[in-house]
Structure formats: structure tokens, C-alpha cells
Amino acid sequence: MVAEAEPGPSIVERAVAGDEVAFARIVAAHHDDLARIAFFVSGDLDIAEEAEQAAWAVAYRRLKDLRDPDRLRAWLMSIAANEARQIGRSRRRRTVRELAVADRTPRADVDHAAMIDLANAVARLDDRDRAIVGLRFIGGFDAAEIGRELGMSATGVRVRLHRLLERLRKDLGDD
């Protein structure tokens, strides 16, 4: 059986009241989104995993402050992006990186060259821009929703996204 998303007010209220099963359902429903945005912002699987774990703790603590349950998905993703950014910054200060040797078998159906190009292009963006692009293309949110989560105006997000996409289009050679 697969856990289904139940983003309605009832499940949020139950989670706020301390129902661990309700919160587990929120976790199951939004795990993929949080993992994706954390990885997109950090570019590192370990950081993404740590960021998601930290994000759930923050989310539970602040869940009672979420006034509009319809915002739950965007709110959770912005927390994960924030955690990934902060953990990534602290990790970059270290001089030793963990080695990953033959960790996974390459998938035949994935264009690895394209993935490397994308990873490099994304890595050249700053943390804030990666969060904007991630919320747009992983979360599918519009400028107003992104702006609400990031504390920016919708117009500001729109302009920023336009410039970022131009830059990414150029970096990826997609003219």
C-alpha cells in the first residue's frame, strides 16, 4: 500500500496535536519533493539527506504556525531548501570530502552527459537562485507562491527567474 497525500487541514491539525501517524503521512506524501529540492540546492546526496531530516524536525516544530494548510507543500520545500543551503555552507568549510566509489550502477536510460552539464550549470548559481529554480521546476510553483515562501515580491521572483533561465539556457547550450 502506498501512502497517499492528505494535505487537507485535518491531517495538519492532527499532526499539530501530536499525532505521529498523521505527521508520518505528511512525511510519506512529501518526502520526494523535499529530497529533490534539498539535492537540487546542495548538489550532494549526503547533504540532501541530512537537510531533509533537519527539515522535518523544523517543520514539526513550526507546523502550528502554518496558517494556510494549502501552502504546506511549498512551505515544506522552502524549509528543506533552507536547510540544504545552511548545511552545504558548513560542509564547504571542511577540507576533507567523503569519497564515493562505484556507489551505484549507471542507468542506461539517463543521458549522463546532460546530467553533468545540468549539475555544473546549477552549481554555478548561488544558493538563493537554486532555491528559486528548484521551487519553480521541482515544485511547479508560480512566482507569487515562490515569493511568499522566500520573502520576495512576485515581480522580483519573475524577473529573477527570467534572468536565471536565460543564463541556464546559455550554459546548457539550449538555444
Next chain:
Amino acid sequence: MTERDSMEPFETRFAERVRAYTQVATTRDLDPLQVSRDAMSARPADRRSLRHVGSGLFGRPIVGDRWAAVAVAALLIGVVAIAVQGRPSNSRVGGSTPGPSATAGLTVSPGGAIPDALRHPWQRPSPVAPGPDPYGSGFLDLTGESLELGHVSGVTSSRSTIAVADPDTLLVTATRETQECVIGDSGAYHWIVEGSGTVLTLSPISSDACSARERALAGPWVRSDLPAHPVVGTTMAPGTYTTSAFDPLGDPGLPSRLRYTLPAGWQIDGDDPGTFVLHHDTDVAPGKPPAVMPALLPAALAGPTLARMERRGYDPFLPVEIAPWRRQWLIWRAARNPDRIAG
């Protein structure tokens, strides 16, 4: 058409690439109930700092005076320590307590800790007599608080919390939704360990709410963490392995291991903190017995070490250190071609 679903062709292609790029992050196995419990039990003091969340992505820390926070924390710790010392010795201080929603369909054990005899990885016994295998393959990992069960570790396995109801009874509560199981499904099992602690037999006391788990869990199990024969010198089956002792970074503060994938015909000649040596069956030089080759391999370091000693500024009172990765590389090359031992 809204902004949300109106994308230019490049944006559509880009969105697809982003989804493919981030797909790897979603393959991690996650136990939602465990994550939920961890999140609920995490306190703000466990965090790196207290931050605004939701009021802006890049909010400033809300803790201004860290010294004041430290002083308050120290005071609280002192008060708790005094309170703990003043309590009777048999009181359960610091023990696990049920989560805030333990009443939400989950059973909590009053019976104490899981016996050490059970806290091992287990596997189904191999049949010793001809005929059908009644239990098939499978693994069972029992820890002090959870149980994982399945055919292949980590892949669609069933996870549950465990608790002691009676001295010989375990309460099992699902924490992951799997086929025929939902979170919170519980069952009780009688257990007995025999054969000097090597054989565990589980029997359902009543019908498990998760029938698939009952089918998979009931019956005999044997410990899978008993000492194995040393692998050094034996030809490895193709597959992915992890070194047991070799530490490529050589940093006690950052212990690390090397994972490697072997095709057929490879042997391990050495696995210690400083070196890890593999060689192929066909690598052994003619005329030299294979058994002595590992003993000769460190001689491959002599040439580079002497070369270092000839450099300007060599201090005879300091040891000559070759970087761990270079040392590994030299020994690996020597194992591939023993003629390189002599330089």
C-alpha cells in the same frame, strides 16, 4: 492558462531534466513513522541554531545573546541533574517514553528492554535435507527498538517497532506501509532462542493484523552475524563489497571505508588500515608461488621511499611518509604486475 502550467519549450525541457537529475535523491529508503518520531522528539536545543522558518528563506538567527542561552542551558542541566540524583535508583530516568500520539493506534510496551539474545541479524536456515524449502530466503534485523524484515536488505522491506510485553513475548507494530500492511498494524509473537543463542523461533500468539508479516516472520531463524571465514586469499564472487579495515583517508577523526565492485576472478590479498590489495587470479607471476606474493608487495614502496630521501631538504630524523593513496596505488600496481616490485 495559469502561470503555473505555462512554460516555454525550454522550460519544459529544463523541468524534465531537473526531474531526471534529482531522481537519484528520491531513491533513499525512508521510514515515515520513524522520521515522524524523530522530528517530534527533536528539541530546538538539538539544532545548530534557532532560526526563523517560513517568514523568509534566509532569515536571521533569533538567538541574539548566545552566552545567555548557554547560561540558561547550564542552569537547566544542573537542576535536572540534582533532580535525577534525588530520585530512587530504580526509577526510569532517561528511558524511552511514548511519543505524544502513542494512543493513535500504536501499542507501547511496558515490559522493558529487548533481550540481548534477540538483538542480532538473522536469516532463514538453509535446508539440509532434499525437498522443498518451507521458509525460503530472507533476513531479519532485530535491534533494541525495531525490526526489519524482507528478502533483500533495504528493498521493500517491512519495518516495525518492537517492544516486550512479557518475558517471552514481543509486540510488533508496523512503521512502514508495505503490501498488505499499514502503519500501526500490530501483532504479538512468542519467541524462543536455542542452540547456544544461534536459533530463534518466532510463533504468532494471535493473528497478526498484517498477515504478510506473520507469514514472513513466523518460524525459525539463524544468526547471520557469526564469525565468517577470513576472505583474504579466497577468490571473491562477483559483486560489490566494502573493505573491512582499509581507511583511504587515514584520518581517525573521519573513518572511511572503500566500496568496490568486482567481476569474476579477483582475490583480496590484504585489507588493513594502510593498504588494500586486490589481484586477479591471472596476475601471479610465473615461477612465484601465489601465497608469498602479498608478503613481497610492500617492497614496491622501497623505490619511491628512497627517492624521497634523495630530495633536497631531507631530514633524517623525520620518517619519510608516502601519501596513503600513492602507497595504495604503488601496491596495487605491484599486485597487478609483480615485476614492478623491483621498480
